[in-house]
Amino acid sequence: MGDIAQRVGVSRTAVSFVLNNRDDGSVSPATRERILRAAEDLGYRPHAAARALAAQRSGLLGLVTEIVTSPFGMETVKGAQDRSWQEGKFLLIAATDGNPGLERAAIEKLLEQRVEGLIYASGFHREVTLPPIAFDVPTVLVHCFDADGRLPSIVPDxxxxxxxxxxxxxxxxxxxxxxxxxxxxxxxxxxxxxxxxxxxxxxxxxxxxxxxxxxxxxxxxxxxxxxxxxxxxxxxxxxxxxxxxxxxxxxxxxxxxxxxxxxxxxxxxxxxxxxxxxxxxxxxxxxxxLPFHEMGTRGVEMLGAALAAGQPIAPEQVTIGCPLVERSSV
Amino acid sequence: MGDIAQRVGVSRTAVSFVLNNRDDGSVSPATRERILRAAEDLGYRPHAAARALAAQRSGLLGLVTEIVTSPFGMETVKGAQDRSWQEGKFLLIAATDGNPGLERAAIEKLLEQRVEGLIYASGFHREVTLPPIAFDVPTVLVHCFDADGRLPSIVPDxxxxxxxxxxxxxxxxxxxxxxxxxxxxxxxxxxxxxxxxxxxxxxxxxxxxxxxxxxxxxxxxxxxxxxxxxxxxxxxxxxxxxxxxxxxxxxxxxxxxxxxxxxxxxxxxxxxxxxxxxxxxxxxxxxxxLPFHEMGTRGVEMLGAALAAGQPIAPEQVTIGCPLVERSSV
DNA sequence: GCGGGGACCTTACGCGCGTTAGTTCCGGAT
DNA sequence: ATCCGGAACTAACGCGCGTAAGGTCCCCGC
The missing domain is CATH 3.40.50.2300 (Response regulator)
Incomplete structure (x- = not known):
């Protein structure tokens, strides 16, 4: 950004404003254009970590799942990722194998990356109990639910x-x-x-x-x-x-x-x-x-809404329909 | 870290040293112990982005793959992730659907996160051509190879x-x-x-x-x-x-x-x-x-070695054996 | 002639951390 | 008494960026 500013002959702030569309009418269309061109020419690529540090939000969501050892659910991941990108967030995926120790470590790693929210997706529909650190950040359960109902969950019907x-x-x-x-x-x-x-x-x-x-x-x-x-x-x-x-x-x-x-x-x-x-x-x-893709998207949607509103998610259980897929055996 | 320093009554630098095991005999065992305890008490959690920014290395690796639309290869992801953690790196996974535009965008996102290396894993064994930005960072191909042989690749035998x-x-x-x-x-x-x-x-x-x-x-x-x-x-x-x-x-x-x-x-x-x-x-x-798990681990290993050595990877093709799994049909 | 109000920018600070180049203190040797 | 060297720290800078709080200039109305 400094290079761009120097080349265009403006301050770095001006560059920041236009690259983030933050110009409240405060940068003239002409310089705006020049900044954009310079960014293009110089091959500017934003530095996610620096941005996260300055803005105090990482733009990251975390997904921890054991799908690898289960035959299902790659679709859940895809659904969650699609929706995340749509919301301008990057989805961090941590694949576990059901081992609780590894699971805790995975969540810890995600928290170190400062994910803004967490999705826990189970391989099969069951009750789970998450490690306490999972409560450090908004969390939603997918394809599972917690015993004491403290967390929102999304399950198939x-x-x-x-x-x-x-x-x-x-x-x-x-x-x-x-x-x-x-x-x-x-x-x-x-x-x-x-x-x-x-x-x-x-x-x-x-x-x-x-x-x-x-x-x-x-x-x-x-x-x-x-x-x-x-x-x-x-x-x-x-x-x-x-x-x-x-x-x-x-x-x-x-x-x-x-x-x-x-x-x-x-x-x-x-x-x-x-x-x-x-x-x-x-x-x-x-x-x-099983509506894996939709469960994934809904999970991210719920997180996104809560994050935008700055409110915790109501710990309700959302049920998603299971559509019949007709082929040739009936 | 500041809080820890204040509580122990030392400088933040001292804290940084012991938390990173960087004390070249320069922090006394006693204060070292006190710092560790304070970190534990305060529930200190390192901030990955800040660390990345200061250290000039993200500790991230990127994996882009179309496995979702292919029946294979979740094992590749698991192998790559296992090995990444072992090397102290976090693996960023970007699932694409084979759409080249989305693929380019995915790689760009990974580069914005400043991944130190890239793995491209294909759903089936074939020739691929990566977008030019993939060359901005060490890259290895898994379960595929590039036409002009400029990239190292790992394929099944x-x-x-x-x-x-x-x-x-x-x-x-x-x-x-x-x-x-x-x-x-x-x-x-x-x-x-x-x-x-x-x-x-x-x-x-x-x-x-x-x-x-x-x-x-x-x-x-x-x-x-x-x-x-x-x-x-x-x-x-x-x-x-x-x-x-x-x-x-x-x-x-x-x-x-x-x-x-x-x-x-x-x-x-x-x-x-x-x-x-x-x-x-x-x-x-x-x-x-098909040796998916091993292809994943080998990919990360090659990246890790190249990163540690600061050298580019020789663009060779590595072949991994396909073991026979005996069950009951012979 | 002067105050006021935009339009258009800039200065300056801090996010949490790694790291270089010191500084202080003390015990032993000269 | 002085010097020296090592042990045990610390001050200070910068990583790349977002952003609050100012500037500066010019035009417009009285």
């Missing part, structure tokens, strides 16, 4: 997703609809099951507990075995709602092995919309999408 | 991977080994095919062009169709090497539909080691892993 999936099957004419849930006692499992039940209830379909199974989600065998059992039932289901795309992957195998075809004999709906699975299964899997 | 996969099948006793390659005219396809051929040659197996197919990789249908064709051959292969795990996914379907079982009738080896597919297929897929 698991129940709504389970409902959409089941209703979609019902609207396609199915009445006997199996449900292979993921591990019980998880937030996702509870919500999806509730949605399944509500949809059946809405349609006046008698629930049959025999049609509800749960599966280990850590390999495709769980889905395969549960689906096999379902298909061996005397009055077998004509449709299966799988609590996970990975479970659906196993279910596909079971259905095919039983000599049945998808979707004519058995319809299948998954959950998660993992492109790598859903789009590559044959036939392509109709599934419910 | 596709040929070696193809060789391992094929040799593994040969060692399991197979002689008629089909190969379903991904789109030709890609670096990956060329390398993997060359490895396949060399392994056959090493073992004295007569190559049969009829066994080599290529497939559209954008859905599982390509793999399914190519595998079906292979299995309908009069002298059908007893093993299939798939250029991609996604292709293998389609091949699994074809094999099962032909009433054959894996691995007893037909063995399968994939490529990419995408956990979501390989670990969830039934049986689990033996495949070749």
């Amino acid at each position: 698991e129940e709504g997703g389970g409902h959409s999936a089941t209703r979609h099957l019902i609207e396609a004419g199915h009445r006997r609809i199996g449900f292979i849930n993921l591990e019980p006692d998880t937030t996702a499992a509870r919500g999806r099951l509730a949605g399944y039940r509500r949809a059946l209830d809405d349609a006046g379909v008698e629930p049959d507990d025999d049609l509800v199974r749960s599966s280990d989600d850590s390999s495709a065998d769980g889905g395969y075995l549960a689906a096999s059992a379902l298909l061996s039932l005397p009055d077998r289901p004509t449709a299966i709602f799988c609590g996970t795309d990975r479970i659906a992957m196993g279910a596909y195998d079971a259905i095919k092995e039983h000599g049945l075809s998808i979707p004519s004999d058995v319809a299948v709906v998954g959950f998660d919309n993992q492109e790598l699975i859903a789009a590559y299964l044959r036939p392509k899997l109709t599934t419910v999408a | 596709e040929e070696g991977g193809g060789h391992s996969a094929t040799r593994h099948l040969i060692e399991a006793g197979h002689r008629r080994i089909g190969f379903i390659n991904l789109e030709p005219d890609t670096t990956a396809a060329r390398g993997r095919l060359a490895g396949y051929r060399r392994a056959l040659d090493d073992a004295g197996v007569e190559p049969d062009d009829d066994l080599v197919r290529s497939s559209d990789d954008s859905s599982a249908d390509g793999g399914y169709l190519a595998a079906s064709a292979l299995l309908s051959l009069p002298d059908r292969p007893t093993a299939i090497f798939c250029g991609t795990d996604r292709i293998a996914m389609g091949a699994y379907d074809a094999i099962k539909e032909h009433g054959l079982s894996i691995p007893s009738d037909v063995a399968v080896v994939g490529f990419d080691n995408q956990e979501l597919i390989a670990a969830y297929l039934r049986p689990k897929l033996t495949t070749v892993a």
Whole structure:
């Protein structure tokens, strides 16, 4: 900036004003133009650290996440980053592996960079407890929530997703609809099951507990075995709602092995919309999408609003819908 | 730091010295201890921007990548970050979507943060051309290379991977080994095919062009169709090497539909080691892993070494091995 | 002729820190 | 008594920038 000032023959302040559009009509259009040209010619590039130091705001937001060890959520990062740039902020990303010590260290590093706000994104929908230093700065939770409700959080509408999936099957004419849930006692499992039940209830379909199974989600065998059992039932289901795309992957195998075809004999709906699975299964899997991108953008939006207003964020839980993605398995 | 100095009754300089371990025997152990305690008590947290400004080095590295739109490579990010922290640097991650304009803007943002070095990681193995500003700072390419060879690059050993996969099948006793390659005219396809051929040659197996197919990789249908064709051959292969795990996914379907079982009738080896597919297929897929994590760490290592030495990096291409991951499909 | 009020700039300070070039003090040797 | 040297500090500057508080000049109205 000094070089520009010298070249144009004005003070550094004048340069600062025009480069920040801070001229309250106080720099003539002519010199303004000359300053802009000189900046261009000299290849001026602002020094973020100096700016942060002087302005007392870093323009940085922090995102800490364990997505790397989870199959999800790169989309959350993308969503958060897109929105951050839109707000003129730079998003600092710290990938952890779930190790709490490393997580604390990561947050500390972010705070040393003087992030103005923090987003904590979990790999799966669950309760978390953040280290105390996370409260040094506005923080919002994404895809998780805290035990004592002191922090705002953004979570997917698991129940709504389970409902959409089941209703979609019902609207396609199915009445006997199996449900292979993921591990019980998880937030996702509870919500999806509730949605399944509500949809059946809405349609006046008698629930049959025999049609509800749960599966280990850590390999495709769980889905395969549960689906096999379902298909061996005397009055077998004509449709299966799988609590996970990975479970659906196993279910596909079971259905095919039983000599049945998808979707004519058995319809299948998954959950998660993992492109790598859903789009590559044959036939392509109709599934419910977790709104990762939107959860990311909303998180940043909430931070941005709070920062602009200078107010803390109300510790509410925001729920984002899980849209059905129709492909070819129903 | 001022507060600490005042509380201990020394100058800020003394505080700076001990907090940076810069005391060349010039601070007595006693005051040193008192300063450390005061820092702890006051909850001192260094201000990265101020430090960067004064020290004239940001301690930041930049990573720009399009991984978000690609199914790969979150591991590259993790590897790069792990190594960065190890070197006491913070890794700034900029996720792009392949749009060159956005990519340029991302690099510019990173340069404004005064990153000391840059890593460009591609979603798939290919040639890239970086915007000129990328040369303002030491840069290394990961999973890609530049046309005119002006930049150092780190790439996977596709040929070696193809060789391992094929040799593994040969060692399991197979002689008629089909190969379903991904789109030709890609670096990956060329390398993997060359490895396949060399392994056959090493073992004295007569190559049969009829066994080599290529497939559209954008859905599982390509793999399914190519595998079906292979299995309908009069002298059908007893093993299939798939250029991609996604292709293998389609091949699994074809094999099962032909009433054959894996691995007893037909063995399968994939490529990419995408956990979501390989670990969830039934049986689990033996495949070749792309060394994403190591490419990430090596990239940062090279940058770190160059930065420490104050020398530019020799624009060489470093090749990283692709290890075979044995599961249950051979 | 003079005060007033813009328009257009500038002076000067400080953000939190690293670092160079001292300064002070004290004990031992001459 | 004086000198010297090392141990243990400190004063002061500058990194690149934002910004509050002044200038200076000229035109306009009385």
